[in-house]
Amino acid sequence: AITTPSNFIRNIIDADLADGRRTEVVTRFPPEPNGYLHIGHAKSICLNFGLAESYGGRCHLRFDDTNPAKEEDEYVEAIKRDVAWLGFDWGEHLYFASDYFDQLYAWAVQLIKDGKAYVDSQSAEQMRANRGTLTEPGVDSPYRNRSVEENLDLFERMKQGEFPDGAHILRAKIDMASPNLNLRDPAMYRILHAEHHRTGDSWCIYPMYDFAHGQEDSIEGITHSICTLEFEAHRPLYDWFIAQLGIHAPQQIEFARLNLSYTVMSKRKLLQLVEEGLVAGWDDPRMPTISGMRRRGYPAAAIRNFCERIGVGKADAWIDLSVLEDCVREVLNESALRRMAVLKPLKVTITNLPQPEMACRGANHPQQPERGERELLLTREIYVERDDFMEDAPRKFFRLAPGREVRLRNACVIRCDEVIKDDAGEVIELRCSCDPETFGANPADGRKIKGTIHWVSAVHGRQLPVRIYDRLFREENPDKAGDFRDCLNPESLHETRAWVEPALLDIAPGETVQFERTGYFTADAIDSKPGAPVFNRTATLRDSWAK
Ligand code: ATP
Ligand code: MG
Ligand code: MG
Numbered sequence: 001a002i003t004t005p006s007n008f009i010r011n012i013i014d015a016d017l018a019d020g021r022r023t024e025v026v027t028r029f030p031p032e033p034n035g036y037l038h039i040g041h042a043k044s045i046c047l048n049f050g051l052a053e054s055y056g057g058r059c060h061l062r063f064d065d066t067n068p069a070k071e072e073d074e075y076v077e078a079i080k081r082d083v084a085w086l087g088f089d090w091g092e093h094l095y096f097a098s099d100y101f102d103q104l105y106a107w108a109v110q111l112i113k114d115g116k117a118y119v120d121s122q123s124a125e126q127m128r129a130n131r132g133t134l135t136e137p138g139v140d141s142p143y144r145n146r147s148v149e150e151n152l153d154l155f156e157r158m159k160q161g162e163f164p165d166g167a168h169i170l171r172a173k174i175d176m177a178s179p180n181l182n183l184r185d186p187a188m189y190r191i192l193h194a195e196h197h198r199t200g201d202s203w204c205i206y207p208m209y210d211f212a213h214g215q216e217d218s219i220e221g222i223t224h225s226i227c228t229l230e231f232e233a234h235r236p237l238y239d240w241f242i243a244q245l246g247i248h249a250p251q252q253i254e255f256a257r258l259n260l261s262y263t264v265m266s267k268r269k270l271l272q273l274v275e276e277g278l279v280a281g282w283d284d285p286r287m288p289t290i291s292g293m294r295r296r297g298y299p300a301a302a303i304r305n306f307c308e309r310i311g312v313g314k315a316d317a318w319i320d321l322s323v324l325e326d327c328v329r330e331v332l333n334e335s336a337l338r339r340m341a342v343l344k345p346l347k348v349t350i351t352n353l354p355q356p357e358m359a360c361r362g363a364n365h366p367q368q369p370e371r372g373e374r375e376l377l378l379t380r381e382i383y384v385e386r387d388d389f390m391e392d393a394p395r396k397f398f399r400l401a402p403g404r405e406v407r408l409r410n411a412c413v414i415r416c417d418e419v420i421k422d423d424a425g426e427v428i429e430l431r432c433s434c435d436p437e438t439f440g441a442n443p444a445d446g447r448k449i450k451g452t453i454h455w456v457s458a459v460h461g462r463q464l465p466v467r468i469y470d471r472l473f474r475e476e477n478p479d480k481a482g483d484f485r486d487c488l489n490p491e492s493l494h495e496t497r498a499w500v501e502p503a504l505l506d507i508a509p510g511e512t513v514q515f516e517r518t519g520y521f522t523a524d525a526i527d528s529k530p531g532a533p534v535f536n537r538t539a540t541l542r543d544s545w546a547k
Contacts, residue, residue, distance in 0.1 A: 007312040025057030026223045030064045033075035035267030036282040036289045037082045043258040046307035049088040061090035065098045066212045068196035082290035086300050097216050098198045104207045112151045119154040120171045137177035138184045161204045165191050182237045214238040222250040228257040259318045262471045263288045285536050286472040297512040297522025297538030302331040322543045332520045337364045340454040341500040341515040345383035347429045353380050354436050362410035374503045378411045381458035383499045388453040398451030407452040413438040454516050456499040466535045468494040507533050
């Protein structure tokens with residue numbers, strides 16, 4: 001069971017259950033299948049499924065597919081995959097708003113018969129002009145007082161496909177002077193001659209979000225319909241339709257959406273990045289999508305922890321991307337096996353290695369001995385990181401420098417005896433001697449070796465592709481100044497190669513390891529081939545991002 005800190009929504013539910021207003025908790029996650037899910041959706045998923053789980057209720061996965069123009073089956077499948085991967089199970093409670101089209105139509109007819117809806121034939125511009133403003137009341141449409149018979153006839157003919165897009169719309173008859181603009185005769189149905197991903201061309205009129213969403217919730221017996229703050233002013237309308245129809249009344253509760261720094265989250269903008277080739281696809285590891293994060297190697301548990309940590313509130317706030325990255329590191333620190341890989345190689349020759357190959361053992365996870373060890377072969381030629389050597393090293397540089405000693409991780413102590421340079425003066429090799437007494441032991445004479453560096457055998461290691469990812473945007477708020485695409489980080493992807501120890505050749509696609517001292521890396525689930533993984537950098541070891 002999940003232990004979750006309280007939040008204002010839990011307080012509402014607790015009160016509803018205590019006073020008998022509700023006897024169960026039924027929530028829903030209602031994505032529109034017009035794009036892939038992003039980390040903002042994860043917040044809503046964790047909240048809705050988490051509430052259902054902790055109150056012994058249920059959470060529905062409902063595709064809110066009332067807008068045919070932008071919806072596709074590809075998105076339906078991707079969304080299911082992502083919700084399941086996050087660790088949530090909708091069981092048999094998978095629904096499509098399009099399955100309710102007949103019922104929604106019947107309810108619209110009922111409202112017409114009750115004199116609460118009418119067909120308006122003004123142009124879109126007229127309608128906009130007559131809507132009024134926050135300070136000015138709206139103006140009644142000249143069609144507002146059509147007879148029930150005329151409205152029924154026109155609505156039926158709209159459905160039959162007699163009219164082009166935009167010729168008429170069905171509106172609720174509420175109050176053109178309401179201080180809440182959402183109540184000024186809102187649209188219920190529009191004409192749209194478009195192919196729907198599930199209903200094909202059966203319909204050429206489609207319900208508007210405001211007329212569809214509450215009724216969908218009601219049909220499914222939802223008790224608490226949780227949505228983001230921008231729907232707060234729509235709540236009176238949500239309640240109005242349900243009251244007029246006399247059907248089960250869920251309670252709409254609004255919470256603050258997640259905004260994440262260095263990230264855009266609107267599906268429209270993410271689609272733009274994909275379509276314009278600015279990223280490699282919806283699952284590009286730099287994308288804030290669930291599928292991108294999965295491919296990058298973010299564990300589902302880290303995303304769930306993140307959603308819990310940021311909490312649920314009523315005030316819009318920006319969360320720093322580093323909070324998510326910290327959650328990723330926390331989970332991976334426990335789960336990832338330790339391996340050695342060298343990203344910027346410098347050759348080291350160990351001149352006095354007693355045998356051509358010295359067998360050493362390395363713990364798979366130093367804090368979890370039960371996860372065992374792997375064998376490593378130290379050879380005469382190895383690679384170390386270029387940055388672990390300095391020719392003119394300050395006193396406190398506890399790594400390699402002329403005459404200085406360092407411990408090779410899982411092996412022995414070496415001393416840098418000679419620095420070899422090419423004609424341009426670039427250091428190309430270090431010649432070192434080892435202390436053969438220091439395999440698995442401290443130096444016999446008691447001298448202290450302060451530094452330990454990682455290495456890879458030049459004989460047994462292999463060079464593999466590595467993709468170093470960085471933040472996709474340079475600006476904290478990419479939407480702030482003009483076009484968000486202008487602040488894409490040109491260095492968000494750096495492709496390089498790393499020398500890796502042999503154990504890494506058999507890594508399973510999708511598995512994440514820690515390259516010791518370097519970061520967490522995941523074998524790309526798509527581009528890796530058997531015996532030839534391609535690595536994505538999932539996260540650095542520490543929050544080291546500064547630019
Ligand atoms: P976008 O504006 O990114 O396209 P949306 O709200 O139109 O998102 P939907 O598919 O309608 O996308 O969203 C499904 C659910 O996810 C909704 O209940 C919505 O409130 C919630 N949701 C979307 N974005 C966020 C966010 N940034 N934070 C929290 N919840 C979100
Ligand atoms: Mg939406
Ligand atoms: Mg949207």
